[in-house]
Amino acid sequence: MANKKKNSSIPFFKYLTFVMVLLTAIILGLFKFIDVLPNDYFLVLAVLLILITIVFSWLILGKKGMRRKVIGTLFSLIYTVLLILFIVYELNTLGFLKKLGFVNYKTEDYKVIVLNDEKYDSLRDIDNKKIGFINYTTDGLDDVKAKINKRIDISFLEYEDLIELKEGLINKEVDALLIEDTIFKIMLEDDLDFSNSYKVLDDFLIDVKTDDITKKVDITQDSFNIYISGIDTYGSVSSVSRSDVNLVVSINPKKKEALISSIPRDYYVTLKTKNALDKLTHAGIYGIDESVKAVEELLNLKINYYVKVNFSSLIKIVDILGGVDVYSEYDFTSKDGYTYKKGYNKVDGEKALSFVRERQAFSSGDRVRIVNQMRMMEAIIDKITSPSVIIKYNKILDSLDEAFITNLKMNDLTKFVKMQIDKNIKWKIEEYTLTGTDDYQYTYSVKNMKTYVMQPNKESVEEAKNKIKKVLND
Secondary structure: OHHHHHHHHHHHHHHHHHHHHHHHHHHHHHHHHHOOOOHHHHHHHHHHHHHHHHHHHHHHHOOOOHHHHHHHHHHHHHHHHHHHHHHHHHHHHHHHHHOOOOOOEEEEEEEEEEEOOOOOOOHHHHOOOEEEEEOOOOOOHHHHHHHHHHHOOOEEEEEOOHHHHHHHHHOOOOOEEEEEHHHHHHHHHHOHHHHHOEEEEEEEEEEEEOOOOOOOOOOOOOOEEEEEEEEOOOOOOOEOOOEEEEEEEEEEOOOOEEEEEEOOOOEEEEEOOOOEEEEHHHHHHHOHHHHHHHHHHHHOOOOOEEEEEEHHHHHHHHHHOOOEEEEEOOOEEOOOOOEEOOEEEEEOHHHHHHHHHOOOOOOOOHHHHHHHHHHHHHHHHHHHOOHHHHHHHHHHHHHHHOOEEEOOOHHHHHHHHHHHHHHOOOOEEEEEEOOEEEEEEOOOOOOOOOEEEEEEOHHHHHHHHHHHHHHHOO
16 A cells, blocks of 8 residues: 555656756746847856756655655745746746837827817717818828718818817807817817817727838947937827927947937927927827937937837836835925925825926926936836836736837847846946027917927037937947
């Protein structure tokens, strides 16, 4: 009987050994495929895992010593669980990295707007009526007009600008407006009374194909620029919207130097594809490629890659991290009612968003907001790189999954991480904020009314160009 019992336990130990060997092979295979570890590090990891597997296998397969078998089995089971958890981490990382890369569309959100006092409750109610629109702003207009025409019989009347469009509705020249959501928000900002005078009959999301503007380089060897755009909207990052955060990160991997250049949102710049002047923030209405071209024109440089985030991105990331500690140079209360003291403040997602958006509380407005945006970026980086986030790793990856869009590809990022691990680079990071003067000018997006802009300070622009060249040049 004793022999039978002993023999029946042998297959279990063999199966356990086989599982450990298989899981070890899977882990090493995934590491090799993801390719973030330098060869020396990978070799050390491989030798370590293989030795542990051999030792535990020897303990449980050996013929002598029940105590040794019990101890070996206990450690082998713990080791097996750890291997499985590690594989889950690796698979989540791989899934996240494989989603990186150019997204070939942008999303425009069109609304059909009517006056509150009209007895229209659905799109069908304006059958055989007139819809006003402006044609110069967005790219998906023809597609949405075709969608509407399939549902109702309607005629369209084109207007020259936002003011005429709104007056056309108020004066009953048309029964409804067809307008992209971001353009509509600009209209509301310029006429707060109109905010209580309208209702939305219908909503159309249109995906517009975009071109790949990536200027690929070997980011472990060559200098490059990344444009970071933070748009003022919630939901999908593919949506077009105004770009409230505009940063150019210039990186030289050979010199181990980086420069973060902040451009005020209201900078008066040229929209290249429109051949017209507008605020930099408005460039985001026409897509990330328009913002990139405007920044390239302003600073006479090439943007190699971009990263686009929105309000939802910031809230999700900060909350998943369990809040961050951000430094404020002032005591202030935001328009959302949040209070911040001079020094470090512990903030959750909503409070973090209010911190980076606030400008009315400061006499120098947008200039302080730019500084606060940089402080928030530093706070998030500090938290993400702290050991405490390892237990939240999967949640962080999930929060980042739809939190940003970038044309950086998986192999670009993994090569950069591999270089960082291999050389343990201590980066020299500098910050610079472009300045300008207050002004009121006509813009491409709001043609017949002067709005606030910031005229670029020529010396400041030249200083930014020189600083960027200094970092990029070897």
